[in-house]
Amino acid sequence: MPPRMTLQTQLVLQALMRDPSRELYGRELAEETGLMPGTTHPILVRLEDAGWVRSRKEDIDPHIEGRPARRYYWLTSEGAVEASAALAAAHRPTRRALRALADEGGAA
Amino acid sequence: MITIKRTTPSSSAPEAETAVCVLTASGLLGLGAAAVSAAAGATPEQALASGYAVGPVVLGATIALGRRGYKWAASDRFNAWADHRPIRQVSAVFAGSPFLSVGVLVLFVPVMGLGLLDAGYGRAVRRYRSGAIHIAAACMPAHARERWLDTVAESLHETPPEKHDALVRNFIANAPIEIHLAWSGRRRAGSER
Numbered sequence: 377m378p379p380r381m382t383l384q385t386q387l388v389l390q391a392l393m394r395d396p397s398r399e400l401y402g403r404e405l406a407e408e409t410g411l412m413p414g415t416t417h418p419i420l421v422r423l424e425d426a427g428w429v430r431s432r433k434e435d436i437d438p439h440i441e442g443r444p445a446r447r448y449y450w451l452t453s454e455g456a457v458e459a460s461a462a463l464a465a466a467h468r469p470t471r472r473a474l475r476a477l478a479d480e481g482g483a484a
Numbered sequence: 485m486i487t488i489k490r491t492t493p494s495s496s497a498p499e500a501e502t503a504v505c506v507l508t509a510s511g512l513l514g515l516g517a518a519a520v521s522a523a524a525g526a527t528p529e530q531a532l533a534s535g536y537a538v539g540p541v542v543l544g545a546t547i548a549l550g551r552r553g554y555k556w557a558a559s560d561r562f563n564a565w566a567d568h569r570p571i572r573q574v575s576a577v578f579a580g581s582p583f584l585s586v587g588v589l590v591l592f593v594p595v596m597g598l599g600l601l602d603a604g605y606g607r608a609v610r611r612y613r614s615g616a617i618h619i620a621a622a623c624m625p626a627h628a629r630e631r632w633l634d635t636v637a638e639s640l641h642e643t644p645p646e647k648h649d650a651l652v653r654n655f656i657a658n659a660p661i662e663i664h665l666a667w668s669g670r671r672r673a674g675s676e677r
Contacts, residue, residue, distance in 0.1 A: 401638070402635060402638055402639050402642065403638075403639070403642035403643070406639075412650070412651060412654040413635065413638075413639040413651065413654070413655075414639075414651065414654035414655035414656075414657065414658045415654060415658055417632070417635050417658070417662065418658055418661045418662050418665055421662070421665050421666075421669070422665065425665070425669055433634070443641050444634065444637045444638045444641050445634070445638070446638055447631075447634065447635060447638065
């Protein structure tokens, strides 16, 4: 079942589609979308369940790097096609809706 | 000499009336405090917390006075003086204050607690939030739990400390969706097998 095209989902897809070859991790997605990671994570899980997005956990030793391993997300080729069709069909968010979203979910 | 100790009669009508009056007054005070905070430039959450905090403080003071009044009203000296005077009604009101104090505590302590939690004040609140994250994680199946906690840890590390409260609040707010997705994803995986 295709994921629901909420405003937040559209923002996440747009961020991933800007450069489909690029893998993004939580913080980058938050910056690109203006949403907080707690909001983007369930969206990414839904997109992964739908097969549009895939993810991998970075293979590092957190003790050596001094930070936790990041999880990177990228669009699958099928996901890129489906997402662009879904975004084209989705309602364009109004400026007011975007402003309200920025107010309540501002970047972390 | 035999002393006959009389107690103040307590009728339920003045008690109820007082309860309503005191609750309304504290509610209005709370609203007033919230409005003043908002006007002073506080965020809606801080204004809400001020409202929650001021109401019970004023109520506490009222109850403390009320209880002292109750003791006074139960004394022989007062009874001798107040018999057949309209002030006896006031003593009946004070007699209801122990009941009021319990009712008010039951009503306001959780509300005040929620207000403070909502505004993100204090170390206890942060501990509570950290506990809430772990409670939410415990509600998820193992694979989703590990992944979600990893995401929380990653985000906390990547975010400046002054934004941690907002970040954790955001994760807690979205935890029910995460739990639902985790279990529905697992069910789907099970049925596809």
